Amino acid sequence: MGQEAIERLAIVEALYRETYGFALEQRARASWFQQVAIELARPPLGWRRWLPYWRVQRRTLRRLARFGLFDAADYLSRYPDVAASRNDPVYHFLEHGLSEQRNGGVDFAPLPHIQPTTILLPAILSSGLFDPDWYARRYNVSGTPLELLENYLAAAVKDPLRDPGPLFSGTFYTLEHPDTRSVQPLEHYVGYGMREGRRAFRASAADRFMADAPDTPLPGMADYLPSGRKVVVLHWDKGNFFFTDIARYVTEAIAALGFEVTMLTDHAGLDLDGMEIVVVAPHEYCVYGPGTHFPAEVAARAIHINTEQWHTSWFSLALDKMLVSRRALDINPLSARGLSRLGIHAGFLPLLPRANGVFDFKQAPLSRQVTDLRAVKPLTFPARFVDRPYDILFAGALNNRRARALAKLAPVLSDYNCFLHAPRLHGPVTPDNPNMIGSGDLAQLAKNAKILLNIHQGDSHYFEWHRLVLTGIAQGCVPVTEPCSDIGMVRPGDHYVAVPIDEMDERIAWLLDTAAGRHELARLHDNGRALMARLGRM
Structure with missing residues (x-):
C-alpha cells in the first residue's frame, strides 16, 4: 500500500472515531424516545380506565421516573417557569426543553467505559470470539493468549475500531445496543448479552467467518453416540412446528443407527443418567421450555441441534448453550464449520427425505387448513415437469426486506x-396458527411448481438447506434464489439459479418464456434428481 493510500486511510479512521461517539449518542437518543413513547401511549387497564386524566398522568410520570427515563419532580424544581405555567413537564421537555437544551435528567452522551474486570477473562477466551493468532497478526503484537486478550481490552477502550477477532465487532455491538455503551462490548456479550439473546454479528462478517473455516470432513450423528447408550431427543412443544419435524427426523435417524431412542417434549421425571441427550433448537427448549431446569451436569453433555442463522438474536441464545456442552450438529454445513472455529465439536445434520420418514413426502391432497383459507389451483402432479400448474412458489415470513423484494418483483x-x-x-x-403451512402441504405445492422463489430474510447469504433442498430440489422444483454461500455439495448453476434481486425479474421471465430458459429449467430439474439420489446415500 502506497504512502498516499495510508495517509488517506488514517484520515478515514480519524473521522470514524470522531463520528462514532456522535452515532452512539443518536442511537441512545432514539432508544430513549422509543421507550418514552411506549410509556406515554400505554393505556390504563381495568378500573384505572375510569380515573381522571390527572391521576393517570401522575401514574405515568411515576413510571417514567422509576424506569430512569424522566424525573418530572426534578424538572419542575429546576425550572420554576414550567411549574408556574402548569404545563405537563414531560410534554414541555419534549416540545421545548430538548431544543432549549434544558436538563431533563437524561444524558445521551457516550459514557466513559467501565474498566473490564478479570472475572470474565476465562469465559471470553473459551468463547472463541477472541482469536489470539488473528489478533496478534492484525495488530502486530505478541504474548500469551491471556496477555493478548488483556491488550485488546485495554486498547479497545480508546480505539473503537479494534476488534478481538474476525467475527465480533465492538462498534457493531454497541451501535446495536446503545444501552451497553459504557461497558466493554465483548465482555458484555459473553457475560450477559449472549444469554439475553442480543444480536451480535454482522451478516457479512458471519458469512466470511463460516466460509473461511477449514474445509475438513464434518462428523455426523453416529460420531456423537457411544454404542449401547439409550438416547432421548428433546424439543419444545410450544415452539416452531418445523422444529418438531426436525425432532422426528433426528429420532428416525438415530433409530436407523440401531439405538434405542425416545422423543419427548419434557425431560421431567426422566432418569438422564446413562442416556445421551439431544436437544433440538436449544434457543427454544433451553430458554423458554423445560431445558431451563437442566442440571449443570446435563447441560454440559447435551448434543444441541442448531437451526439458526448467525446474524439473529436466536443464534445468540443457542450459542450460549452450545458453548457449555461444546457438542452440536447443524442443519447447514458452513454453519457447522463456523461453530468448529469457535471450539465446538460440530457436525452436519443433512435434512433428507429418508424412506417413509417425516420428510418423505408422498403425493397427497392438501390439508383443510390450507384449502379452507387460501385459493389453490387444482394440484395435478403431472409426470412432465413443464406441465406443472404453478410457475412460481414462494412461502416465507414477511419482513420489510422481503416486502421490498416482492414489491419489486410484482410486475x-x-x-x-x-x-x-x-x-x-x-x-x-x-x-x-392459521398462517402456518406445514412441511407436508408445502411439499405438495412444490411438487406442482416449476420454480421455488427464495428471498433471504436478512443480509446474510446463508444457504437455507431446508428451503432450497428439502422443499425445492427434493420435490423436483428448481430454486431461484439470491446468491447463497457456497456449501460445495449443492452448487449454483448446477442445481439452482443464483441471481441478485435487481436481476431476478429478467431471469424469471427468461426461464419461463424462452426456449433456452425452459431448457435450462429442465436441465436443473434433472440435475436435482441426480443430486438427491447421491445425497440419499450419505
Whole structure:
C-alpha cells in the first residue's frame, strides 16, 4: 500500500472515531424516545380506565421516573417557569426543553467505559470470539493468549475500531445496543448479552467467518453416540412446528443407527443418567421450555441441534448453550464449520427425505387448513415437469426486506401462475396458527411448481438447506434464489439459479418464456434428481 493510500486511510479512521461517539449518542437518543413513547401511549387497564386524566398522568410520570427515563419532580424544581405555567413537564421537555437544551435528567452522551474486570477473562477466551493468532497478526503484537486478550481490552477502550477477532465487532455491538455503551462490548456479550439473546454479528462478517473455516470432513450423528447408550431427543412443544419435524427426523435417524431412542417434549421425571441427550433448537427448549431446569451436569453433555442463522438474536441464545456442552450438529454445513472455529465439536445434520420418514413426502391432497383459507389451483402432479400448474412458489415470513423484494418483483410475478404465501409472523409458528403451512402441504405445492422463489430474510447469504433442498430440489422444483454461500455439495448453476434481486425479474421471465430458459429449467430439474439420489446415500 502506497504512502498516499495510508495517509488517506488514517484520515478515514480519524473521522470514524470522531463520528462514532456522535452515532452512539443518536442511537441512545432514539432508544430513549422509543421507550418514552411506549410509556406515554400505554393505556390504563381495568378500573384505572375510569380515573381522571390527572391521576393517570401522575401514574405515568411515576413510571417514567422509576424506569430512569424522566424525573418530572426534578424538572419542575429546576425550572420554576414550567411549574408556574402548569404545563405537563414531560410534554414541555419534549416540545421545548430538548431544543432549549434544558436538563431533563437524561444524558445521551457516550459514557466513559467501565474498566473490564478479570472475572470474565476465562469465559471470553473459551468463547472463541477472541482469536489470539488473528489478533496478534492484525495488530502486530505478541504474548500469551491471556496477555493478548488483556491488550485488546485495554486498547479497545480508546480505539473503537479494534476488534478481538474476525467475527465480533465492538462498534457493531454497541451501535446495536446503545444501552451497553459504557461497558466493554465483548465482555458484555459473553457475560450477559449472549444469554439475553442480543444480536451480535454482522451478516457479512458471519458469512466470511463460516466460509473461511477449514474445509475438513464434518462428523455426523453416529460420531456423537457411544454404542449401547439409550438416547432421548428433546424439543419444545410450544415452539416452531418445523422444529418438531426436525425432532422426528433426528429420532428416525438415530433409530436407523440401531439405538434405542425416545422423543419427548419434557425431560421431567426422566432418569438422564446413562442416556445421551439431544436437544433440538436449544434457543427454544433451553430458554423458554423445560431445558431451563437442566442440571449443570446435563447441560454440559447435551448434543444441541442448531437451526439458526448467525446474524439473529436466536443464534445468540443457542450459542450460549452450545458453548457449555461444546457438542452440536447443524442443519447447514458452513454453519457447522463456523461453530468448529469457535471450539465446538460440530457436525452436519443433512435434512433428507429418508424412506417413509417425516420428510418423505408422498403425493397427497392438501390439508383443510390450507384449502379452507387460501385459493389453490387444482394440484395435478403431472409426470412432465413443464406441465406443472404453478410457475412460481414462494412461502416465507414477511419482513420489510422481503416486502421490498416482492414489491419489486410484482410486475413480473403478475404475468405467471404463482402461489405466494408471505404472512407477517410474531413468535413461534405453531400448528394451530392459521398462517402456518406445514412441511407436508408445502411439499405438495412444490411438487406442482416449476420454480421455488427464495428471498433471504436478512443480509446474510446463508444457504437455507431446508428451503432450497428439502422443499425445492427434493420435490423436483428448481430454486431461484439470491446468491447463497457456497456449501460445495449443492452448487449454483448446477442445481439452482443464483441471481441478485435487481436481476431476478429478467431471469424469471427468461426461464419461463424462452426456449433456452425452459431448457435450462429442465436441465436443473434433472440435475436435482441426480443430486438427491447421491445425497440419499450419505
